[in-house]
Amino acid sequence: MPRMTVMHFEQGDRRLVADLADPLPIAIPLDFGGPQPAFFGASRASSQPLRAGSFVGDTRAGGSCNCEEVSLAPHCNGTHTECVGHVTDERVSVTESVRGGMSLALLVSIEPVRAADAGESTDPPPEPDDRLVTARGLAAAIDAHVPLAPEALVVRTLPNRAERFWHAYDGPAPAPYLSREAATLLVDRGVEHLVLDLPSADRADDHGRLTAHRLFFGLPAGSRHAPDATRPRASITELAFIAPTIRDGWYLLDLQIPAFLLDAAPSRPILYPVRFE
Template sequence: MSVGGHAFRVLSTTPTDISLHLDFHGDQPRHFGAPTARARPLEVEGFVGDTRAGGSCNCEVLTLVPHCNGTHTESIGHIAAEPRSVASLATDALIPALLVSVPSCPREDSTEGAGLFSLPDDRLITAAALQEVAESAEHGPQPALVIRTLPNDEGKRFRHYDSGPTPPYLSPEAADLLVSWNVRHLLIDLPSVDRTHDEGRLYAHRRFWGMAPSGTGAPGSLRPDATITEMVFVPNQLEDGIYALSLQIAPFVTDAAPSRPLLFPLEAA
């Protein structure tokens, strides 16, 4: 793999899975008022899909909201009137990716987000913070950017985001910065790049996909092939830096689908 004109070897046997493993029968994360993901045995005439209930095999019916239950990848179809299946995106087997750890900033301490719908105790992932960590990265921004927000705790694996403080979110300026870096695939460990309840404005989504501040038209979008992956979890032992990303998306013909991002370490070739 070539990164910034330098050749790297992908260590393909030691990837790190940064998806949340969704337990349909146990603790799991959720947000935006969505119910927990559920599983039940398939029952049709003469058959029950549960060996514990006398069935010949196990066969479950799964119910989930990809946007709200676990790691998922979104297409521009999330906010556009024109359908755009996420299954058609991120087709490259391996994508150069930069992993960065970024602290959130109290809304009242930042000059970013003027006019943004927010409350004083909100926290932002700012362009200033992203610029600072990118400048310290050896090879700079890549086609994929993985944002690990700080502090980073294991509770992110199971958090119910509807209870407790509003999760941090990107400032509009941060989204603009990612576009200027030509980031095509954004991955973040938050439930949304936007404020959970922002009166439907979705500033960061719109700016990242190149859409106007309002409306659902997408034909003029500058970035229809970009993706946003939310609710990842990056273990603390994984160091910031360059990786090869395998963005594995369930082949659902819809605007969002569960996904399994893998980060492969690199070494100089």
Template sequence: MKLTMQLAGQRFAVRLSEAVSLAIPLHFNGPQPNHFGAATAQAKPMQAGDWVGDTRRGGSCNVPELSLNPHCNGTHTESVSHIVNELHSINRSARDLLVPATLISVNPVAANQCSDHYTPVLAPADQVITQVTLQRALDGIGNDWLAALVVRTLPNGRDKQTARYGDSHQPPFFTREAMQYLRLRGVQHLLVDFPSLDKMHDNGHLTAHHLFWEVAEDSHGPAPTAALQRTVTEMVFVPDSLRDGLYLLNLQLPAFELDAAPSRPFLLPLEPDHA
């Protein structure tokens, strides 16, 4: 099967057989990424009276019950309801099957090495992604290719797949100017390989989330202009085999009526099609 697409005057062949998942496999009861000190994701056999859903314990079949926090236990996608009172479920977001996407790699910088801002005030040692960093990485990339943006931070160690983020392991985050720039460029689906757009301990402001969804800062009620269709996907892992550049994104989500859910984003490589 051959799939071709045309965008911004360019024609591409989609390499379907080379699609790469950005989701971190979630090993229940095993090594897994963790944010904010949340309980780890666990699986246990269902029990009903004398019956147990575990063939190793004499059950007729395996029926595990799962316990997880989608925001803290691995790759997940959020809707605007992460920060507002009303439920605009993730099941109603990301309806496009294939989305033009750009993958970039960036080096976070110490806050005392930039002139960007944040709420609360940046600490000198905070590791941030700045507007200048994004401008340089996206130089020459047209807005047509920024419906989705995947941000890979460097260094890109495999320890991201089992990292326990906490006071001794503070992840990077976006500055105010960086988020305003991404909004200006028209990014609808933002994917990152760290656990939150915002600083881990930010006094509850979630500045970057509010800017991305165009919700008044420190408010939990979306304005009529709030960008309800946008999604944020956090804790992806982008293998080194994927080069920075243009792709199609297939963001796979379960039909959960919640603000967030575990997700499985795929990047589909492209090549010029001269047929």
């Protein structure tokens, strides 16, 4: 008989059960030797065998074992999680900011709206054909589920294509991003951890404003001072991929992050299905 691993817990007056035997990874596997996503003009992530004296870290080249040196920009080379240190002078690390453990997460699917039709704002103002994740769309998607307060929100944008595994986001048409109202809604709803399948919560070319990031971290416009942030424990995960087979609804989010003392690090978010008792 197969082993069942479940966890019972309470959220408010609701009793829930999580199936820990059914992990659903939503990170893009980073292929150092093959296709990979690209953003902001960064060099592709790469690896090469370590060479030290007569040692070569490649068994195919006569080495005793495999050992590679890796070069990557976490913000641009695949699924990553970032903290308020992304926009502050103080070198705040994601390891210090993001506590371990699991968070109650809601997965929603959203179709970004053409900016000219959205009726919402960004700073700087969007181009008419930019596509926005709107507060209206987020509110409708969140409110369609059982009224709990999610600690984490996972946003899958539509259409959801497999090309996210290798897409270059440096073309003339920017990727969808959050409106000011959408970022404000997330803060008002108490969302602490935001997971996106987009390369950034903001437009890539936004004149350095990073408005949605600042709103989500509670950092005033123009401030680069970490103590000014009212939400220093918040995190944003970008460039995730949520497979079409994973249904919208409630999950536990295990946000796995290596202990890098950087403002961002490659991450492996995992969802565990949750049901109500």
